[in-house]
Amino acid sequence: MMEPIIKIENFTFYYPDSQAAALAGINLAIRPGEFVGLTGPTGAGKTTLTLALNGIIPNFQGGRLAGRVTVAGRDTATTPCARLAGIIGSVFQDPEAQLVAETVEDELAFGLENLAVPREEMRARITMALEMVAITGLRHRPLSQLSGGQKQKVAIAAAAALQPRILVLDEPTSELDPRSSLEIVNLLQRFNRDYGMTIILIEQKVSLLAPLVPRMVCLHQGRIVADAAPRQVLNQDQLVAELGLEIPPVTTLFRLLRRAGAYHGDLPLEVDQGCRELERLLGPAGTGAFPCRRQ
Secondary structure (H helix, E strand, O other), X not given: OOOOOEEEEEEEEEOOOOOOOOEEEEEEEEOOOOEEEEEOOOOOOHHHHHHHHOOHHHHOOOOEEEEEEEEOOEXXXXXXXXXXXXXXXXXXXXXXXOOOOOEHHHHHHHHHHHOOOOHHHHHHHHHHHHHXXXXXXXXXXXXXXXXXXXXXXXXXXXXXHOOOOEEEEEOOOOOOOHHHHHHHHHHHHHHHHHHOOEEEEEOOOHHHHOOOOOEEEEEEOOEEEEEEOHHHHHOOHHXXXXXXXXXXXXXXXXXXXXXXXXXXXXXXXXXXXXXXXXXXXXXXXXXXXXXXXXX
């Protein structure tokens, strides 16, 4: 079995002047190539955890900490953030807070220049990153002319140009419409599937997250309260209620059917799964009755 690429051991962190721990006794191991969803209510500690992964905590954000965070064998508390940038890339909730250049090409070049990547290699990496994110046509466009979804893709491409082994995204769809959100999700699936990139996606939209990730980690009040497959997490009625998780509507339907004793199978996470289960429940009379199923 492969060694974890991310290992968090008994990690606790207090922001300055805070009496409550933002993170308390976190233990988490993530192996290379995993796609992990991280969710929980506002204030659960999700963003704090990402800042600990990329070294901003404690290198730039002061506070009290205990325990250890290692990324690819490097202690993030003692490794310069510039060295970690080539291993773990970060994409934040608001692309406007992350983009610094005037054009798309310049934005992708910015991080590479800071890492002193040779110019020829820089051009090749920019071309590759634009192709990976399918925004080659935006290469020379001013950032000011882009939509929110396009800007988020540029932020992802800029992170990808650094060729990290891990990509951490902090609620990248929070400001996007459903179509743009789905485009980002499909993009991350491709990164994980085609490039073997380890993905950690922080997302409060559980309806978007649950069908996507094999593993879901839930934070509440700075602690991990669940770490399992999405279906196992959503099976826990008390946990779902306590965290206020917005579960997929189709899952809600089958939870109600199960409470009524009309359904005893696995909870569907997607509409097409729900259609199949409804047809199975209805028997031959239900075959073909649900055109909502995806083609």
